[in-house]
Amino acid sequence: MATLRHEFYETEDKVILSVFDKGADPEQVSVKFEPRKLSYKNGEKELVLEPLRSQIDPDASSYTVGKVKVEIRVVKIAQGRWGQLLGDSPDPLATFATSAPASAATRKPHKNWEGITTEILASDPEVTSDKDPNAGGDNAVNSFFQKLYGDADEDTRRAMMKSYVESGGTTLSTNWEEVGKGKVEGKPPQGSEWKKWGA
Template identity: 70%
Template sequence: MATPRHEFYETDENLTLSIFDKGAEPEQVKVSFEPRKFFYSHGDKSLVLEPLKGQIDVEKSSFTVGKVKIEVRFSKMAQGRWGALTGDAPDPLAAFPTSSAPTTTTVRKQRKNWDGITTEILGQDKLLTGDQDPNAGGDAAVNDFFQKLYADADEDTRRAMMKSYSESGGTTLSTNWDEVGKGRVEVKPPEGSEWKKWAA
């Protein structure tokens, strides 16, 4: 059996082998890939490369039959230059018998579903209604609380609430008519605040 002329060039990821066998019939060409072995035969020509200088990915390696040459593409399992087709150089993957080529894994950070989290938390805690806790749900709950208080109050209590609220500029709300009815209710701004009357 004759050995056909061949040559190669390589990158860190791949090695391309050209086998010069002019007029080769694609149906009669036989090629086999193994991790450290390559075999080619056609008619009375054959080429066996063993052991390959590095390990190849059999699934990703391929070949095409042209009019002048057969082009074989080896996909390297580990990046780097071989410098030769065959040789007993230590297999860079020998230390990783259970692993395929070392790969860089990009971990995608999962985005939090804040709407779902909020819904879950709100579902766990029963919201207090206005009459249970006037601070429970902000202004709406406070308004509900005072509306209910006003609706259930007697006439004197209602008058005390209206008079104290309006005369104090909204800073005081009293239900005690005996106290409120004695005179004008003073403005009592929160501590650290200053009351200013805006000109109309």
């Protein structure tokens, strides 16, 4: 049975799962939503995710078949970040290594930049304008970057995450061809000096 590569990002009230199934025929694709289970099927290709991290609303959940991927929108029963797709009980400290084999089987052995991104986004407190002058009253800057990341393809997401993490937050690149070649060096703002933590 063919396994399907997938990735996700989340908001407080839903999980958006991308299943990479190029050229999928909408007539052949079937997605079944259950309270703690999601099943995707397209001919011989199948993806079953269970138990989901928390309960979902099967009636409110939906999906769209695109040319390159199938986007599945899963609506959460209880608002809040999951941090990962699978898990028996909600645990904000759980790591991606504890994911069920269904998820691990589709992962390549290289560093999982998508997983790291989701973990960071899940653990970051919301930034308000009184804490960060760059954040608009409606978190416009954060919303822009979340939309940019959410709408990007897999290579662009990996490039954004790898460049940001390796440069210590001083570089954000969307070019995986360039970023994937090696470590991204930190570039401090003009007039600043780069120092390692504790140095």
